[in-house]
Amino acid sequence: MTEGGNADVHEDIDEILITAEEIDDKIAGLAKQITTDYLDRDLLLVGVLKGAFVFMADLARALRIPIDFDFMAVSSYGSATKSSGVVRILKDLDYEISGRHVLLVEDIIDSGLTISYLLRYLKARGPASLEICSLFWKRGQQTAPFDVKYPGFDIPPVFVVGYGLDYAERYRNLPYIGVLKPSAYAAD
Numbered sequence: 001m002t003e004g005g006n007a008d009v010h011e012d013i014d015e016i017l018i019t020a021e022e023i024d025d026k027i028a029g030l031a032k033q034i035t036t037d038y039l040d041r042d043l044l045l046v047g048v049l050k051g052a053f054v055f056m057a058d059l060a061r062a063l064r065i066p067i068d069f070d071f072m073a074v075s076s077y078g079s080a081t082k083s084s085g086v087v088r089i090l091k092d093l094d095y096e097i098s099g100r101h102v103l104l105v106e107d108i109i110d111s112g113l114t115i116s117y118l119l120r121y122l123k124a125r126g127p128a129s130l131e132i133c134s135l136f137w138k139r140g141q142q143t144a145p146f147d148v149k150y151p152g153f154d155i156p157p158v159f160v161v162g163y164g165l166d167y168a169e170r171y172r173n174l175p176y177i178g179v180l181k182p183s184a185y186a187a188d
Ligand code: IMP
Pocket: 048, 051, 076, 077, 083, 106, 107, 108, 109, 110, 111, 112, 113, 114, 115, 158, 159, 160, 161, 165, 166, 167
């Protein structure tokens, strides 16, 4: 329950698709694998804002190797729930990635347009290696194939919120991912 004029964000959720505990377990597994794979290489995590900030924070704290952080911010959605196909860079990298081992950390891959664009963009800057870790993946929705070395959950092609993912900038703070009640879209 919340007090004051704001409603409880949990009350706008119709169905929880993946619980906080399931997410924790998955991240522990991903972190173990990444820790092993990068034991002998300096790792730079590049998070894609805003959605990946929650995942990046939890993943980074589960890794047992030294890491550096950088962030990019991109906008890929024309409307709130449909991909526009146009990717705009809102914030570029702070550091050069030439010769670095880069792991691109994404919240979710839907059409794949955002990640394909970022891969091309980052490759052009000459990293020593470049891999993708995405917590959620709407498999089968991608227009072009690409390799996700560290995939989290396959989810159905429905619009989800929580754990960094938003609808109209809301619901990023939910600890799980879920589907909104139809009434939540109508509100505003
Ligand atoms: P793509 O370019 O279609 O792969 O979309 C990727 C970006 O769209 C993600 O980084 C998210 O910010 C956003 N996105 C895709 N699917 C969802 C969803 O179900 N809920 C919230 N945001 C989403």
